[in-house]
Amino acid sequence: xxxxxxxxxxxxxxxxxxxxxxxxxxxxxxxxFKSKSKPSSNPNSDAHQTCPFCAGNEHQCAPxxxxxxxxxxxxxxxxxxxxxxxxxxxxxxxxxxxVEYGHADVIGEVRLGGFGYHDVVIESPVHSVQxxxxxxxxxxxxxxxxxxxxxxxxxxxxxSYVQVFKNHGASAGASLSHPHSQILAxxxxxxxxxxxxxxxxxxxxxxxxxxxCNIHTDKLLIDESTHFxxxxxxASTYPFETWIVPRYHSSHYxxxxxxxxxxxxxxxxxxxxxxxxxxxxxxxxxxxHTSPLxxxxxxxxxxxxxxxxxxxxxxxxxxxxxxxCYINPVFPEDAAKILREIEVP
Amino acid sequence: xxxxxxxxxxxxxxxxxxxxxxxxxxxxxxxxFKSKSKPSSNPNSDAHQTCPFCAGNEHQCAPxxxxxxxxxxxxxxxxxxxxxxxxxxxxxxxxxxxVEYGHADVIGEVRLGGFGYHDVVIESPVHSVQxxxxxxxxxxxxxxxxxxxxxxxxxxxxxSYVQVFKNHGASAGASLSHPHSQILAxxxxxxxxxxxxxxxxxxxxxxxxxxxCNIHTDKLLIDESTHFxxxxxxASTYPFETWIVPRYHSSHYxxxxxxxxxxxxxxxxxxxxxxxxxxxxxxxxxxxHTSPLxxxxxxxxxxxxxxxxxxxxxxxxxxxxxxxCYINPVFPEDAAKILREIEVP
Ligand SMILES: Nc1ncnc2c1ncn2[C@@H]1O[C@H](COP(=O)(O)OP(=O)(O)O[C@H]2O[C@H](CO)[C@@H](O)[C@H](O)[C@H]2O)[C@@H](O)[C@H]1O
Ligand SMILES: Nc1ncnc2c1ncn2[C@@H]1O[C@H](COP(=O)(O)OP(=O)(O)O[C@H]2O[C@H](CO)[C@@H](O)[C@H](O)[C@H]2O)[C@@H](O)[C@H]1O
Numbered sequence: 001x002x003x004x005x006x007x008x009x010x011x012x013x014x015x016x017x018x019x020x021x022x023x024x025x026x027x028x029x030x031x032x033f034k035s036k037s038k039p040s041s042n043p044n045s046d047a048h049q050t051c052p053f054c055a056g057n058e059h060q061c062a063p064x065x066x067x068x069x070x071x072x073x074x075x076x077x078x079x080x081x082x083x084x085x086x087x088x089x090x091x092x093x094x095x096x097x098x099v100e101y102g103h104a105d106v107i108g109e110v111r112l113g114g115f116g117y118h119d120v121v122i123e124s125p126v127h128s129v130q131x132x133x134x135x136x137x138x139x140x141x142x143x144x145x146x147x148x149x150x151x152x153x154x155x156x157x158x159x160s161y162v163q164v165f166k167n168h169g170a171s172a173g174a175s176l177s178h179p180h181s182q183i184l185a186x187x188x189x190x191x192x193x194x195x196x197x198x199x200x201x202x203x204x205x206x207x208x209x210x211x212x213c214n215i216h217t218d219k220l221l222i223d224e225s226t227h228f229x230x231x232x233x234x235a236s237t238y239p240f241e242t243w244i245v246p247r248y249h250s251s252h253y254x255x256x257x258x259x260x261x262x263x264x265x266x267x268x269x270x271x272x273x274x275x276x277x278x279x280x281x282x283x284x285x286x287x288x289h290t291s292p293l294x295x296x297x298x299x300x301x302x303x304x305x306x307x308x309x310x311x312x313x314x315x316x317x318x319x320x321x322x323x324x325c326y327i328n329p330v331f332p333e334d335a336a337k338i339l340r341e342i343e344v345p
Numbered sequence: 346x347x348x349x350x351x352x353x354x355x356x357x358x359x360x361x362x363x364x365x366x367x368x369x370x371x372x373x374x375x376x377x378f379k380s381k382s383k384p385s386s387n388p389n390s391d392a393h394q395t396c397p398f399c400a401g402n403e404h405q406c407a408p409x410x411x412x413x414x415x416x417x418x419x420x421x422x423x424x425x426x427x428x429x430x431x432x433x434x435x436x437x438x439x440x441x442x443x444v445e446y447g448h449a450d451v452i453g454e455v456r457l458g459g460f461g462y463h464d465v466v467i468e469s470p471v472h473s474v475q476x477x478x479x480x481x482x483x484x485x486x487x488x489x490x491x492x493x494x495x496x497x498x499x500x501x502x503x504x505s506y507v508q509v510f511k512n513h514g515a516s517a518g519a520s521l522s523h524p525h526s527q528i529l530a531x532x533x534x535x536x537x538x539x540x541x542x543x544x545x546x547x548x549x550x551x552x553x554x555x556x557x558c559n560i561h562t563d564k565l566l567i568d569e570s571t572h573f574x575x576x577x578x579x580a581s582t583y584p585f586e587t588w589i590v591p592r593y594h595s596s597h598y599x600x601x602x603x604x605x606x607x608x609x610x611x612x613x614x615x616x617x618x619x620x621x622x623x624x625x626x627x628x629x630x631x632x633x634h635t636s637p638l639x640x641x642x643x644x645x646x647x648x649x650x651x652x653x654x655x656x657x658x659x660x661x662x663x664x665x666x667x668x669x670c671y672i673n674p675v676f677p678e679d680a681a682k683i684l685r686e687i688e689v690p
Binding site for chain 2: 007013017050088109111163165166171172173177187188190191203234286288310315319
């Protein structure tokens, strides 16, 4: 049966307990709206003159947290800075001694002060360079900056979870085109994270194994490096969604060492390059899915971090918003085969 | 404290158990991408000549299920048709006697045939008319078509949940501009629905009340009609998100009677009109959140349908994808006040 003739399938994976409908027929539907302009290549042309993230414009930014290399001046490679328009605030109380917040005023409702850290990682001093074009060692510098910043935040007792993410291109939510990613630290464990923990715990209870150590690679493997694999997940929510998963069991991203970061940098770059070749430089997001900062030793056997990379090829609609169930027109096995076979020059 | 100076808050509601960060500071961040073209008014200019949903082009459509009025010919008002590119298929087995599907091949994973119904509701024979411009009785005709179609699907034992939704404008996911909505019937209960049931059950256990009968209206009420209210939800995930909630306790949308459908049509039209005035004809989605078709009598006291209307003003990013937690720059109290005070001519 050729891929285009596949019947639709409903799948749910063992990691996120998230349902998806895989339906090749959907890819043939017509549209009478003009197609989106390519969003990743559409910044205002004078952007880099006024871009706060460019080298030389450091004074336009919110305060710096650190830079790499540590004692560099104008020749920095990566800067981690405060977000000037933060979603959560360093200066707000989260605890119930703060009169205005910190108490649920109706059963079932939660209302907390929006305490937390919201940082930006400037991945390069140069406006037009993208992660995919950088040297492996430069990609690794960015990955190590994430690690270092999470390590600092770890010390703050009231932070429960740290989300690292990247928006590339306007359709992936980016408001600035200079290469950057973000780190957002929260005083609560978000719902997808607790759902994932529960789901992986159940898998472990039933099999004695970690769901990600045991992930399908049969028809779903794309590439492998010394310490990592890239795969199409069994229940991909988006076409060409790709996960990079450590081959070693590890609960927390920020425990990664320098060697492994360089290895990961290589596989991340390769994956982004393949997606760029196959999908013509698509807008994309990536998210590092790690474990809550404080986990118990009983949670260690079934928690395992990974990176989810999602090319943004279409806009979701009311069905996904209503049900949380995504419609993906591309079978993960087909996406994996295509990506596996791409030769990167 | 003026709204713009509000500190950020983290909220979770009693209905969906969904976390949101409300952070007015976010609305001030700059963008170097060109702003989106207004998506709801941007169809190709010759669209209605070739539009399959226009009166006269019925032969270009997938088969009709019914029309209203029932025996109308070219003067139909609403048509319910099969989706030509369905996400789920009428012709696929869902059961395990289908060799290729119907069994989880690894613990924790689910793999089912994509059985279900996927229909389109053509809301008007006229290409350029929008729901917001239609007569109240015409809006009610659409609402009654939803009811009737769900009623038919109810008879199919293997369907568990029916999602009614509308995508208006390209940024809300619409691929066609002719006024329409969709009905998708699934053989499984989607995750947001089971999460909602659990959350409302817990609220009921603790208070003896239905979370939606007891919804906050203090500072959050927008409008009310005989049988319905419109409110900004306490933990709005999107700016100006609005819910229309029956004032009477009811688990299933499709039990609505003709009188109430007309009343609802009036409030839906008013709400869409206010959003259109305030936000300049924004792209939007609406979803009817109803209960699974088969619920037990013990679930009746805490299940209550409602309509969620979401203007699509921005693109979500990696943070929301990673955590399931949305960042909303507008406090629901402020949105409610603005919408409450709009005078509709
Ligand atoms: N001078 C300066 N100094 C320091 N920081 C500066 C700055 N000027 C701008 N910034 C910050 O730089 C960040 C750039 O981030 P992105 O381009 O990845 O997307 P953004 O966070 O705007 O929103 C996207 O991501 C979020 C989170 O996923 C979604 O809520 C949203 O809808 C989506 O558009 C912004 O957060 C902005 O506040
Ligand atoms: N001649 C014909 N006869 C019958 N039906 C026809 C037809 N021509 C087209 N159709 C159907 O008409 C529908 C139009 O629906 P919408 O414009 O609301 O968005 P669509 O479903 O394309 O995708 C949006 O909504 C879905 C569900 O939320 C998301 O998965 C997706 O990403 C988003 O773009 C399509 O489903 C299409 O298959």
